[in-house]
Amino acid sequence: MAEDSLKLLGNWVSPYSLKVKWALKLKGIQYQYVEEDLQNKSPMLLQYNPVYKKIPVLVHDDKPLAESLIILEYIDEVWKQNPLLPIDPYERAKARFWAKFVDDKCVPALMAAFSKRGEEQERAIKEAHENLKILESGLEGKRFFGGETIGFVDIAAGWIGRSAQMAGEIIGIKLIDAETMPLLDSWFQDFLGIPLIKECMPPQDKLLEHIKELHTKNLTAAST
Amino acid sequence: MMASSAMVTANQLIIMAELKLFRTWSSRFALRVVWALDLKGIQYDTIFEDLSNKSSLLLQYNPIYKKVPVLVHNGKPLLESLVILEYIDETWKQTPLLPEDPSERATARFWAKFGDDKVLPSIWNVFIKQGKDQEEAIVTAQENLGFVERQLTGKKFFNGETIGLVDLAFGWLANLLSVWEEVCGATLIDHEKFPLLLEWIQNFADAPIIKESWPPRDKLITKYQAHHEVYTSKEAPK
Numbered sequence: 001m002a003e004d005s006l007k008l009l010g011n012w013v014s015p016y017s018l019k020v021k022w023a024l025k026l027k028g029i030q031y032q033y034v035e036e037d038l039q040n041k042s043p044m045l046l047q048y049n050p051v052y053k054k055i056p057v058l059v060h061d062d063k064p065l066a067e068s069l070i071i072l073e074y075i076d077e078v079w080k081q082n083p084l085l086p087i088d089p090y091e092r093a094k095a096r097f098w099a100k101f102v103d104d105k106c107v108p109a110l111m112a113a114f115s116k117r118g119e120e121q122e123r124a125i126k127e128a129h130e131n132l133k134i135l136e137s138g139l140e141g142k143r144f145f146g147g148e149t150i151g152f153v154d155i156a157a158g159w160i161g162r163s164a165q166m167a168g169e170i171i172g173i174k175l176i177d178a179e180t181m182p183l184l185d186s187w188f189q190d191f192l193g194i195p196l197i198k199e200c201m202p203p204q205d206k207l208l209e210h211i212k213e214l215h216t217k218n219l220t221a222a223s224t
Numbered sequence: 225m226m227a228s229s230a231m232v233t234a235n236q237l238i239i240m241a242e243l244k245l246f247r248t249w250s251s252r253f254a255l256r257v258v259w260a261l262d263l264k265g266i267q268y269d270t271i272f273e274d275l276s277n278k279s280s281l282l283l284q285y286n287p288i289y290k291k292v293p294v295l296v297h298n299g300k301p302l303l304e305s306l307v308i309l310e311y312i313d314e315t316w317k318q319t320p321l322l323p324e325d326p327s328e329r330a331t332a333r334f335w336a337k338f339g340d341d342k343v344l345p346s347i348w349n350v351f352i353k354q355g356k357d358q359e360e361a362i363v364t365a366q367e368n369l370g371f372v373e374r375q376l377t378g379k380k381f382f383n384g385e386t387i388g389l390v391d392l393a394f395g396w397l398a399n400l401l402s403v404w405e406e407v408c409g410a411t412l413i414d415h416e417k418f419p420l421l422l423e424w425i426q427n428f429a430d431a432p433i434i435k436e437s438w439p440p441r442d443k444l445i446t447k448y449q450a451h452h453e454v455y456t457s458k459e460a461p462k
Binding site for chain 2: 071078
């Protein structure tokens with residue numbers, strides 16, 4: 001497949017474009033990567049995603065696709081090797097449910113836990129812990145959500161491990177508690193330890209610097 | 225709905241053995257599932273829930289969200305209406321809701337998600353706000369509706385000639401929108417700006433099977449009048 005027929009518009013720090021990178025890497029698909037400056041979006045991005053003006057956008061044979069989970073399903077349907085979703089419709093429904101649960105419930109709570117203060121922050125932390133505990137139940141005691149190998153939910157959610165850990169260190173609160181969520185904790189470790197997963201991740205120090213900058217911005221905003 | 229005997233195979237009889245849908249009389253999300261099952265001619269039992277007094281079965285099947293719809297197939301619960309729709313489409317292949325081409329499927333999923341993430345909340349915002357806030361909410365809602373309108377260019381339904389997933393996902397536009405407009409006194413969809421949407425609303429609302437399931441309009445008006453009073457009594461008009 002010609003590399004120029006597949007293009008990914010992404011951003012180095014975005015977990016959403018990271019998910020797509022992981023899926024493409026897992027399936028051994030060649031593509032052209034275009035780094036977008038989110039403070040200065042390219043005309044190409046605005047043309048390919050006029051509705052949201054966001055990355056990631058996957059462009060395949062000039063057809064743009066947006067929304068990371070939708071892109072993941074597309075990749076899985078076009079390239080059949082190393083499938084992300086299981087075959088059984090009920091298992092597929094469970095996978096879609098958990099991926100949506102992560103985006104709808106876990107991520108907003110974690111972001112609020114990181115960016116809010118006082119009572120609001122306490123509530124957000126409690127909610128984040130509760131939702132992560134619920135997510136842990138979705139593992140059903142397996143090593144990965146995909147079973148013995150990683151799949152759709154692992155790729156949809158695994159990025160939280162690194163970001164939440166760093167964010168937690170900065171605000172002084174354990175967002176992922178190995179004691180109360182041991183299975184989730186070891187899942188994060190196992191997932192983030194996989195070579196192809198590690199290879200695609202942003203450099204540790206740059207990611208930490210970025211999260212620290214976000215924290216400073218939050219503090220400044222809160223005090224003005 | 226009775227499936228015609230020509231369509232029902234031995235396998236389907238086994239699959240149809242235990243199918244239960246938990247819904248409420250008015251839930252726009254549960255209605256999507258009703259339509260999907262009815263369009264495919266699938267038999268199922270309906271359990272109507274009173275959300276102020278949820279059944280222990282509902283809480284058992286959906287402990288995380290405690291909401292409808294829940295579709296239970298052979299004892300296994302399915303949650304989230306769009307996830308349920310995809311499950312139905314994958315399990316029963318007649319009258320497909322999604323096209324076969326992967327990029328068309330991705331496009332359909334995109335618009336269904338846009339409907340739930342952006343269109344619905346922005347229109348609800350118009351419904352619950354007043355004065356200047358409502359004016360601003362109308363601008364946002366109409367921007368979102370503009371994207372939706374353009375998707376209907378050259379098509380009878382979002383899915384083309386036949387109803388599909390995106391049509392079911394936007395189904396609430398064909399009945400609830402006019403209820404909310406009537407209750408709150410704002411008009412969102414007019415002939416000048418949204419001719420295709422208005423036509424789609426007509427075609428969808430009158431489509432066979434779809435039209436058999438609409439909740440009674442007068443009950444919806446009463447329900448949303450009560451909602452509106454609650455919301456507008458909290459705020460002074462600006």
